Amino acid sequence: MRTLRPFLLPALVAIGSLLVVSMAAAGTPADDSAGPSRVFEVSQATPTPEVPLETAPPLPTPIAHRGDATSTGCVDCHAKVDARQAGIADEWQASIHAREGVGCADCHGGDPTSDEITVGMAQAGGFQGVPDREDTVGLCGGCHASAERMRPYQVATDQYSKYFSSVHGQRLLVAKDDRVAICTDCHCSHGVKPASDPTAAVYPLNVPGLCASCHADASKMQPYGIPTDQFDLYELSIHGVQLLEEQDLRAPTCASCHGSHAAKPPRSDEVVDVCGSCHTATQALYEESAHSRLEGVGPKCWTCHGTHDVSEPNESLFLHEGGVPDYLCATCHSPTDQSLRLEMDRFEDPADRRCDTCHHTRSLIYSQVEAIAGAVGGARDAYDTALLRIDDAAALGMIVADADVAAQEAMTELIKARAAVHTTKLTTISALTDATVVKAGEAEALANAKLADSDFRRQAMVVVIALIALNVLVLISLRRRLHAQG
Amino acid sequence: MTTDVGRSEAPGGAVGWVETRLHLGPFLNALLHVPIPRNAKTFYLGGITLFLFGIQVVTGTLLALYYSPTPDAAYESVLSITSDVSFGWLIRSVHHWAANLMILFLALHVLRIFVQAAYKYPRELTWLVGGGLLLITIGFGFTGYLLPWDQRAYWATVVGTEIAGGVPVIGPALLLLLRGGAEVSEATLGRFFGIHVLVLPLLLAGLLGLHLLFVHQQGLANPKYPEPRPGRPAPARPPERLKPFFPDYILDEVIAWYAVLAALVILASLFPAGLEPKADPLVTPEHIKPEWYFLAVYQLLKVVPETVGVVAPVALVLVIVVLPLFDRGEEVLPRRRPIAIACAVLLLVALAVLTFYGAQV
Numbered sequence: 001m002r003t004l005r006p007f008l009l010p011a012l013v014a015i016g017s018l019l020v021v022s023m024a025a026a027g028t029p030a031d032d033s034a035g036p037s038r039v040f041e042v043s044q045a046t047p048t049p050e051v052p053l054e055t056a057p058p059l060p061t062p063i064a065h066r067g068d069a070t071s072t073g074c075v076d077c078h079a080k081v082d083a084r085q086a087g088i089a090d091e092w093q094a095s096i097h098a099r100e101g102v103g104c105a106d107c108h109g110g111d112p113t114s115d116e117i118t119v120g121m122a123q124a125g126g127f128q129g130v131p132d133r134e135d136t137v138g139l140c141g142g143c144h145a146s147a148e149r150m151r152p153y154q155v156a157t158d159q160y161s162k163y164f165s166s167v168h169g170q171r172l173l174v175a176k177d178d179r180v181a182i183c184t185d186c187h188c189s190h191g192v193k194p195a196s197d198p199t200a201a202v203y204p205l206n207v208p209g210l211c212a213s214c215h216a217d218a219s220k221m222q223p224y225g226i227p228t229d230q231f232d233l234y235e236l237s238i239h240g241v242q243l244l245e246e247q248d249l250r251a252p253t254c255a256s257c258h259g260s261h262a263a264k265p266p267r268s269d270e271v272v273d274v275c276g277s278c279h280t281a282t283q284a285l286y287e288e289s290a291h292s293r294l295e296g297v298g299p300k301c302w303t304c305h306g307t308h309d310v311s312e313p314n315e316s317l318f319l320h321e322g323g324v325p326d327y328l329c330a331t332c333h334s335p336t337d338q339s340l341r342l343e344m345d346r347f348e349d350p351a352d353r354r355c356d357t358c359h360h361t362r363s364l365i366y367s368q369v370e371a372i373a374g375a376v377g378g379a380r381d382a383y384d385t386a387l388l389r390i391d392d393a394a395a396l397g398m399i400v401a402d403a404d405v406a407a408q409e410a411m412t413e414l415i416k417a418r419a420a421v422h423t424t425k426l427t428t429i430s431a432l433t434d435a436t437v438v439k440a441g442e443a444e445a446l447a448n449a450k451l452a453d454s455d456f457r458r459q460a461m462v463v464v465i466a467l468i469a470l471n472v473l474v475l476i477s478l479r480r481r482l483h484a485q486g
Numbered sequence: 487m488t489t490d491v492g493r494s495e496a497p498g499g500a501v502g503w504v505e506t507r508l509h510l511g512p513f514l515n516a517l518l519h520v521p522i523p524r525n526a527k528t529f530y531l532g533g534i535t536l537f538l539f540g541i542q543v544v545t546g547t548l549l550a551l552y553y554s555p556t557p558d559a560a561y562e563s564v565l566s567i568t569s570d571v572s573f574g575w576l577i578r579s580v581h582h583w584a585a586n587l588m589i590l591f592l593a594l595h596v597l598r599i600f601v602q603a604a605y606k607y608p609r610e611l612t613w614l615v616g617g618g619l620l621l622i623t624i625g626f627g628f629t630g631y632l633l634p635w636d637q638r639a640y641w642a643t644v645v646g647t648e649i650a651g652g653v654p655v656i657g658p659a660l661l662l663l664l665r666g667g668a669e670v671s672e673a674t675l676g677r678f679f680g681i682h683v684l685v686l687p688l689l690l691a692g693l694l695g696l697h698l699l700f701v702h703q704q705g706l707a708n709p710k711y712p713e714p715r716p717g718r719p720a721p722a723r724p725p726e727r728l729k730p731f732f733p734d735y736i737l738d739e740v741i742a743w744y745a746v747l748a749a750l751v752i753l754a755s756l757f758p759a760g761l762e763p764k765a766d767p768l769v770t771p772e773h774i775k776p777e778w779y780f781l782a783v784y785q786l787l788k789v790v791p792e793t794v795g796v797v798a799p800v801a802l803v804l805v806i807v808v809l810p811l812f813d814r815g816e817e818v819l820p821r822r823r824p825i826a827i828a829c830a831v832l833l834l835v836a837l838a839v840l841t842f843y844g845a846q847v
């Protein structure tokens with residue numbers, strides 16, 4: 001790490017600024033040759049210093065005009081022009097802008113108090129028509145970045161500055177590339193709705209689909225050479241399933257990790273903080289680990305869990321199943337100076353997200369990994385066995401509430417043990433897996449007692465039924481004798 | 487054969503000692519004389535219901551020793567009965583199964599009496615009192631279901647009392663009366679417990695005494711021939727041949743009881759009474775299911791307007807209870823009573839279909 005920095009730092013700064021300068025000069029997006037995209041990926045995987053951001057342009061002043069949103073001059077005519085224009089009028093009517101008194105002229109200029117086209121839409125009177133995409137951000141920012149304007153609504157005013165720090169905003173600013181997302185692409189032009197409105201495109205449940213409407217479109221992404229499979233991966237991930245299928249608003253959308261207005265892929269060295277903003281406890285444990293001490297070059301959340309395709313973790317994440325992988329020095333080390341270097345694309349295949357992808361079988365740490373995998377696997381097995389016994393007993397109609405409680409306690413310990421794997425400390429982990437095994441053992445013993453009890457009941461039942469049968473036989477013979485007499 | 491128990495020259499020993507003082511002989515003798523036509527076929531259904539009630543009294547008393555009727559303690563006390571108290575599981579499971587069998591045999595008992603037209607003259611009052619017994623037994627089922635205070639108990643009672651609240655005019659008052667407040671709460675549990683262990687047993691015992699007294703006075707009905715009515719020409723029929731109540735009839739009855747006891751032991755051992763998670767008023771389970779004998783009403787409520795769904799079963803029970811008052815024909819053989827039998831078949835099919843669909847999901 002320390003040896004790496006002096007070389008890598010200036011090199012990447014140079015490449016990065018070259019890229020920005022070339023984009024700015026050509027006014028075209030980066031071409032999709034291997035070169036630039038390679039650099040882009042390295043800059044995710046290794047701690048690259050930021051290319052200095054182009055600062056946001058000064059905020060334009062909001063458009064001054066006569067009248068307000070209650071002046072109906074514009075709508076009176078436009079709603080009658082054609083169905084499209086009528087639709088626009090309807091969209092606006094239903095928008096939060098209409099509700100809060102933001103009217104046509106606030107964005108388009110002109111004089112909404114007049115019913116005369118020559119007056120209302122006169123350029124001399126300040127009519128501006130449809131704003132350019134490039135100007136739109138400033139137009140929105142004119143109000144939305146003003147703390148004074150936004151005060152009554154208690155909404156943030158940092159979207160404008162955040163936007164220009166985003167990949168979208170920087171491209172718009174530096175490369176004058178207006179194909180990037182601007183405010184209206186996500187929030188609509190006329191039908192602006194608050195993010196809390198479930199019908200809004202920016203409502204959390206709708207966000208992945210919104211981002212995917214561009215980012216999953218190969219023709220739109222082709223000029224930038226970036227992948228288009230994020231939505232497909234996310235949709236099947238534990239996060240995607242939780243959000244999209246379970247409608248669980250606690251699950252992260254694209255914006256939770258990339259930011260919304262400040263949208264940008266988190267850097268490798270930011271990932272732990274990004275994931276940790278929800279997975280707080282896990283982050284704290286990770287920060288105790290040997291991995292964390294490697295800082296920039298050490299494995300991060302994505303190394304084992306992936307990025308868009310995070311799946312439910314389990315014990316298979318420890319070691320490759322059957323056969324150790326083909327080790328390449330370049331998996332972990334820079335080919336030039338052998339320093340540690342984990343590339344994200346090396347871990348793209350979920351099957352490669354294993355401890356032994358890096359920790360060689362002959363290394364000292366490998367045996368420690370085996371011990372940790374063994375401890376956690378053993379604890380899981382003990383828990384599973386207890387559950388099977390409990391299911392057996394429950395299937396026999398036994399009440400297993402106490403065994404269930406013990407199993408839940410075992411599960412609590414197992415969850416702690418699994419989380420403690422992030423510390424990479426065998427002693428910490430095995431203390432918790434031992435506790436799991438003890439609790440699971442208690443649960444199993446309780447379930448076994450129920451099974452034994454059920455056996456006893458069946459045997460006792462046979463005896464009692466035999467006694468009843470005997471009684472009945474005696475009564476039947478009594479009956480016979482009675483009938484013989486009668 | 488003679489069945490005389492007491493004579494003026496009492497036997498010696500303890501029996502004689504008591505007899506010389508109380509002269510119980512003639513009384514017991516009368517008690518054991520019930521006219522039983524030789525061709526009477528009761529299938530012992532009423533007797534089995536009586537036996538099951540006896541089982542409920544014994545097991546219920548034992549359960550009451552350990553049960554606490556408060557929302558804080560009820561669930562735990564039931565849990566402890568099933569896991570800590572020696573043979574508590576057996577007592578609770580037998581109580582659970584005997585309750586179900588009691589409803590089943592009661593229904594069969596009523597069906598037998600209907601098919602044999604034993605509700606007709608002179609047994610109208612026996613049937614009427616029986617109607618009271620039927621309502622009380624259903625009341626036992628409804629109030630007992632809540633006592634374990636688990637999710638199923640709680641929510642079935644929420645729904646059940648809600649249904650009662652749908653009765654026109656008196657519904658809201660009835661709902662409040664049943665729950666003892668707006669919600670199913672501690673007050674509900676308290677009154678359900680009191681009704682289940684005190685009010686209903688006393689009522690049932692009283693009415694049952696009356697019921698059996700009537701049966702004792704009239705003897706069993708002959709399923710082949712109508713009872714001769716005063717002021718009408720007696721139809722031609724062979725002379726009634728009787729069989730002794732004691733020991734012949736009683737012996738068969740006891741054998742039937744043993745068979746039911748065996749069934750109870752098997753059911754309780756192989757399918758012990760379960761317990762769901764503790765009642766949580768804040769977590770509504772996905773499926774709320776009442777006991778099987780309420781499923782038909784439950785299903786009916788899903789397919790017809792609430793008022794109809796509530797009024798129809800109540801009206802039906804009332805019609806059944808007063809049946810002897812309007813069905814006054816003399817015929818007893820089913821094939822001579824096509825309308826009555828057709829109505830019964832229709833009703834049974836409707837109940838079966840509703841119960842079947844109510845049991846789905």
Ligand code: HEM
Binds near residue numbers: 604
């Ligand atoms: C707890 C409930 C009940 C018990 C323990 C009970 C018990 C009995 C017993 C022991 C008999 C003697 C004949 C036999 O064993 O079948 C009997 C007869 C009778 N029961 Fe019930 N019964 C109950 C409910 C009912 C109900 C609900 C009805 C009608 C609605 C009813 C109507 C009758 C009638 C009419 C007879 C006379 C039958 C005959 O003479 O053949 N009973 N009951």
